[in-house]
Amino acid sequence: MKVVIDDNIPFIKGVLEQYCQVIYERGESIDKDVIKDADALIIRTRTKCTGQLLQGSNIKAIFTATIGEDHIDKKFCAEHGIAVFNAAGCNSGGVVQYVVTALFAIWCKKDISIKESTIGVVGAGNVGERLARFMERAGVPVMRCDPPKAAINSDLNYFTLDSILERCNVITLHVPLNDTTVNMVSGEFVKKMQNGAILINTSRGEVVDEQAVIDSREKLGGVISDVWRNEPDIMDDYLAITDIATPHIAGYSYEGKINATVFTLNNFTTHFKMGKLNLFDLNEEIGDMSSNRGIGEILPVKDNTQQAVARELLKIFDIWEEDAKLRNAPKDFEKIRREYNFRREFTKDLDLRINELLKL
Numbered sequence: 001m002k003v004v005i006d007d008n009i010p011f012i013k014g015v016l017e018q019y020c021q022v023i024y025e026r027g028e029s030i031d032k033d034v035i036k037d038a039d040a041l042i043i044r045t046r047t048k049c050t051g052q053l054l055q056g057s058n059i060k061a062i063f064t065a066t067i068g069e070d071h072i073d074k075k076f077c078a079e080h081g082i083a084v085f086n087a088a089g090c091n092s093g094g095v096v097q098y099v100v101t102a103l104f105a106i107w108c109k110k111d112i113s114i115k116e117s118t119i120g121v122v123g124a125g126n127v128g129e130r131l132a133r134f135m136e137r138a139g140v141p142v143m144r145c146d147p148p149k150a151a152i153n154s155d156l157n158y159f160t161l162d163s164i165l166e167r168c169n170v171i172t173l174h175v176p177l178n179d180t181t182v183n184m185v186s187g188e189f190v191k192k193m194q195n196g197a198i199l200i201n202t203s204r205g206e207v208v209d210e211q212a213v214i215d216s217r218e219k220l221g222g223v224i225s226d227v228w229r230n231e232p233d234i235m236d237d238y239l240a241i242t243d244i245a246t247p248h249i250a251g252y253s254y255e256g257k258i259n260a261t262v263f264t265l266n267n268f269t270t271h272f273k274m275g276k277l278n279l280f281d282l283n284e285e286i287g288d289m290s291s292n293r294g295i296g297e298i299l300p301v302k303d304n305t306q307q308a309v310a311r312e313l314l315k316i317f318d319i320w321e322e323d324a325k326l327r328n329a330p331k332d333f334e335k336i337r338r339e340y341n342f343r344r345e346f347t348k349d350l351d352l353r354i355n356e357l358l359k360l
Contacts, residue, residue: 001272004035005042008338009065011261012042015277016268028334035059040272042264043071051076063267065260067091067126067251070177070204083271087263089126091251093345095202096131098250099172101317102224104310106198106243110222114140114306120168122161123203124149128174143168165192169221170200177204187212196221202250205229210238217241226250232333239330246322247337254342317343 003016007024016022025034027046032053035041041049041062049062049072061083062072069086077084107114119135121128124146132142143159150158165171171193175181185199185208193199198221201208205228213223214237224244228234231248239245269277314320325336 001040002038003040003042004030004038006030006044006047006065008046009042009044009261009264010257010342012265015265019274019277032057040268042268045071047071049073049077054080054082061085061268061271063264063271065090065264068176068204085264085267085271087260087267090259090263091253091256092126092130094251094253094256094343095127095174096134097253097317097343097345098202098226098246098319099131099200100134101313101319102200102244103170103198104306104313105319106222106224108307108310109243112221114138117141117170118143118168120145120164120171122146122164122171122173123175124156124158125174125176127202128172131172131174162192165189166194169194169197171197172200173203173207175203175207177206181207183207183209183212185209185213187216190216190219193219195219198222198224200224202226205231210235214238214241228333232337234330234333236330239327244319244323245326246319247326247333247340249322249337249340252337252340252342253345255345257342313346316346 001019002021002023004023004025005012005016006027007013008027013024023034023038027044030041030043030047030053035053035057037058039058039060041047041059043049043062043064045064045066045068051073054073054076059082062077063085064072065087067086067088067090069084072084074084076082104114106112107117118141119132120143121132122145124132124144128144128146132144135142143164144156145159145161145164147158149156159167173185175184181204183206185201187209190199190213196219199213201224205225207227208225208229210229213220217223222243223241225238225242226246227248227250228238265277269275326333329336
């Protein structure tokens with residue numbers, strides 16, 4: 001079996017070589033010549049699996065080490081018997097960390113109290129629901145909008161999009177990219193938001209009509225964007241009106257990348273009935289990092305202000321530093337992303353400690 005793998009997927013090199021012929025290639029360079037005699041692809045979002053790419057190939061299955069699948073023509077795959085697998089939920093902890101850190105950073109910069117905030121989560125899947133529960137544990141009111149989830153889950157209270165836009169002063173987007181979500185954030189969407197509300201997008205760039213947000217910027221209290229239309233060729237004017245801007249690295253945590261690779265390899269071996277692989281020791285890989293210090297060392301009990309929480313979150317993930325890198329060299333979007341040093345997620349202990357402090 002021949003497998004083509006994006007060479008920027010971490011921890012995967014050397015795992016499949018004993019079972020398959022493996023070719024590593026940059027994701028954006030995977031073309032018809034590279035895959036012409038391959039049986040499977042293991043990719044990320046930079047490989048656009050269109051019908052044009054796949055037509056005439058021998059590809060039997062595509063495994064993406066990402067949550068989203070919008071870079072894959074699933075209709076073509078279904079019509080040609082190509083199985084498609086994603087790594088749903090792999091980086092949810094990293095994205096939650098990103099949103100929480102970004103919010104505390106901007107709240108403190110703009111002197112906004114967390115106690116005056118209501119979070120509107122649009123898309124309550126793996127990421128959105130995890131974020132909602134974190135915020136609820138911290139005592140922050142949360143409103144969820146997710147029509148498909150609402151239709152099957154009666155345990156949680158879901159709201160219409162209009163209700164969330166009207167009642168929440170933070171709107172965070174965690175939706176897949178499809179026909180119903182392209183340009184969801186339009187001029188009309190922003191018009192319905194509260195004056196001074198904060199807009200956060202860590203889903204897909206095409207969910208937001210960037211020009212509409214530029215035109216309505218005065219109404220918003222903040223714009224945080226990790227994803228962009230036409231990546232890596234992002235719009236300078238949209239970058240200019242954001243408060244926090246990063247190059248699609250919200251899910252780039254060390255743990256998230258390990259999860260993505262493990263989920264993907266498990267999908268691969270299950271589909272091809274290969275049995276269990278001899279994977280690396282996750283505990284050994286993760287090791288002792290600064291973000292795993294004792295909670296008393298990270299957050300002194302006597303210093304329990306919102307600013308203290310922000311400072312400690314920024315020690316683990318300095319989002320302002322990442323923002324500066326992109327602003328200083330937006331044309332290096334892909335280079336910055338490719339060379340990103342995977343950060344550590346905050347631990348469950350720190351999660352609980354933050355929530356305890358915020359309730360004092």
